[in-house]
Amino acid sequence: MSIKIISKSGVKTQNTGKKLAGLLKPGSLVLLNGDLGAGKTVFVQGLCKALGVSEHVTSPTFALINTYKGIFPKTGEHADIVHCDAYRLGSLEELYDAGFFDFGEDAVLICEWSENVFGKNKEPGCIEVNIVRRDDISANYREIYISADGGEGEALEAAFH
Numbered sequence: 001m002s003i004k005i006i007s008k009s010g011v012k013t014q015n016t017g018k019k020l021a022g023l024l025k026p027g028s029l030v031l032l033n034g035d036l037g038a039g040k041t042v043f044v045q046g047l048c049k050a051l052g053v054s055e056h057v058t059s060p061t062f063a064l065i066n067t068y069k070g071i072f073p074k075t076g077e078h079a080d081i082v083h084c085d086a087y088r089l090g091s092l093e094e095l096y097d098a099g100f101f102d103f104g105e106d107a108v109l110i111c112e113w114s115e116n117v118f119g120k121n122k123e124p125g126c127i128e129v130n131i132v133r134r135d136d137i138s139a140n141y142r143e144i145y146i147s148a149d150g151g152e153g154e155a156l157e158a159a160f161h
């Protein structure tokens with residue numbers, strides 16, 4: 001299941017991230033791709049805000065990984081959020097070495113530039129977010145594609161339509 005959202009502002013992209021946050025649960029894996037400046041981090045900012053993160057979410061380009069404490073809005077359960085920027089990484093092994101998988105199976109894992117480490121073969125159960133800049137239309141125009149399989153995909157469709 002795949003959905004497409006048009007965003008003409010950072011706020012809209014953040015709100016799209018917020019909406020997706022409602023579908024996340026312990027162990028969710030969110031893989032983001034799109035060119036530099038597409039809005040991946042802006043999307044994650046909205047997502048984290050909806051998970052109750054009060055800190056300002058920034059790109060972990062140099063730190064590789066940032067972690068946040070949040071709350072799943074529906075259940076009130078505690079959420080460990082791990083946010084990685086794999087821009088400088090080239091393999092899944094490097095993602096392991098960066099500590100991405102060190103927070104237990106209940107953590108919410110979010111990875112920008114995931115194709116650098118996961119390639120095109122996606123992990124089962126993951127949610128993919130692809131943000132496409134449409135500079136040909138206007139400077140702030142983005143197409144956001146979100147896809148997921150199985151039950152996750154149905155929930156996605158229900159949440160966004």
Ligand SMILES: Nc1ncnc2c1ncn2[C@@H]1O[C@H](COP(=O)(O)OP(=O)(O)O)[C@@H](O)[C@H]1O
Pocket residue numbers: 007008009010011012013034035036037038039040041042043059112139140141142
């Ligand atoms: N529709 C939009 N959605 C997201 N960001 C936008 C949009 N229009 C303009 N921007 C700007 O584009 C930049 C996106 O930056 P960022 O989220 O860090 O990109 P990425 O993480 O994909 O490299 C921000 O400066 C943001 O204000």
Ligand SMILES: [Mg+2]
Pocket residue numbers: 040041059085112
């Ligand atoms: Mg980024």
